[in-house]
Amino acid sequence: MINILYFAWLRERIGIPKETWTTEAATVADLVDELRAREERYAMAFEDISSLRVALDQELSSFDAPIAGVREVAFFPPMTGG
């Protein structure tokens, strides 16, 4: 079981801010493939992952990173602070 969080336009496209998901994925990219296969709204939201960023347990990471032991995965567009 893993907690998945979505922010900004990704949250709006998927329609929820967070959810719990039982995954067999080894990496973030595998997890994205699982999500894409669920429903059209996920497939559309994750269409181009080069326009997205990922954080594992609240630290910026990458799509090829392993997710074994990770409790919280967050997906979001590039940040626009300041």
Add this chain to the structure above:
Amino acid sequence: MRVVVQDGPFDPGAELTAFSAGTIGVGAVVSFSGIVRDDHGDLDALEIEHYPGMTESALTVQADTAMQRFGLADVLVIHRYGRLAPDAPIMMVATAAAHRKAAFEGAEFLMDYLKSRAPFWKKEHRVGRTEWVDAKLSDEDALARWDR
């Protein structure tokens, strides 16, 4: 060092005065304030979303890194979230150091990191439409210059 993430407003002038008063024996204080800009005169509000928990830890790591790298005596970071009106202060950073170069560089470094590595997202509410603000390539370039 002080890092604050809040939904309420703040007074950059009062914060700068307090920050300066708290740093005894330094020769330089630099501050930057970011303000909600209404380029076309049709902005109702700027909405800022953030990632509670990660925001605070990312800003603290960035402030710590700036302290070490530039030998700063003190750092202040304040960033708001929620719905902000045009001309409202969004955020500020202040740095204190023995000399101006370190204070200026430390503030610029922090701003460059804050722009594209702290989990904030801006959405513009204009008359009749809303739009997420896109990240700028120039912000990534600004960050790259600190990789040395």
